[in-house]
Amino acid sequence: MVFSDYFYYLRENGLSVSMEEWLLLMEALKKDLARSNLLEFYYLSRAVLVKKESDYDSYNQLFYQYFEGALTENSVDKKLPEKLMKYLEKPIEQLAYDKDEVDERTDLEYEKLEQMFLERMKEQNDMHNGGKKWLGTGGTSPYGNTGYSRRGIRIGGHEGNQNAYRVITESAYRDFREDATIGIRQFEVALRRLRQYSGKIGEETELDVDATIDATCQNGGSLKIKYRRPRKNAVKLLVLFDSGGSMSPYASLCSGLFQAVNAANHFQSLKIYYFHNCPYNRLYQTPECIFQKSEDTDRVLANLDKSYKALFVGDASMAAWELRYFSGGRDGKVTDTVSGLKWLHKIIVRCGGAVWLNPIAEEHWGSGRGAVTIERISSELPMYHLSVQGLTKAVRRLLGNQ
16 A cells, blocks of 8 residues: 555645556565665665656656655664764865775675764764765765765765665755756767757758658649658857856856767757847957957847847846947947947847846846846847757747747
8 A cells, every 4th residue: 555655645745646557566566676775675676767857857856755654764864963964064185094994894784884874873973074984074984974984974075975765865966956057068968969850940952751741642643742850950049148146156157068069960050159248349259358369249130130049148237337338348348339238139139039047046037146137138039048948948939849
């Protein structure tokens, strides 16, 4: 009965599980493939029930929530003393160690690690950083964070050994979520979705032999020629990255996006430029935004037409005057007469479609320093969160598949 309840629990919470998949899991359990072990059942059920990587995080959370009692009773998931947790939040640097000695000492089965961990929790009252036995940081103990051990139980910190506690409670697959901020790999995956849309662009100029034969037969043998859109990359893309200032925290992200876009082969033409806060009279070829490596914006626009789609990447957060000011650019002149907002509008009008990807979570667009400018820019063109899901929506909007 517990497993039937689990089936409905997953479906009620948004995970698409078919009856065929569920019966397959039941058959696997009858053959004892989970070996009466909850961790083994976790891996088995995930392999059978989860269809795509972007659902891993959701499944991890649902699994933990449903089996929370079984996981916490006599488990490492019992609440740690608050004092120890505070210590673990302030790790020290990794100290020197003998890797061979540590590997031999800490190459333990999970059950043994858990038993020893529970014993340590009962005995330990203070922090012991840099050691090899107690909960701590920077040492070679199997328990804590920022240290090294062949096998271990990580508490807090970042990365570490992949054990059941971490896999289930720490959302090890969070980076696969479709609403997660994009990294290089995720951006490449999202860009590949352009393939399914690029075939819908352009005029039908290529002879469709199969369709022509079928149409001719249907027409009593009288020739009836059918055409199709050419099977080639037809997407022309202009990518404009905001660089510097409030975008500094997203510098590595933008670097990753640049690498992913530049490596993609889904475009007939790709042009990449940088700007600071808002496009002005010059667009830059590098993130440093220096005059020596820049181009006149009017000249860039003169080489574009309606076949290009514009993709802006930035937080859209700046002082309101920077949108209205005529010399807001880094290389502006007092003789400039075009404001940042007008430059933005000129690019939008010149291209056959434009969208804006914002790394700030959408729920924060209406508050904070950039609220006014985010609202103003989003009134000029559609704005989406910089995530796999947001990029997919942006691509559909750009290519007219809303």
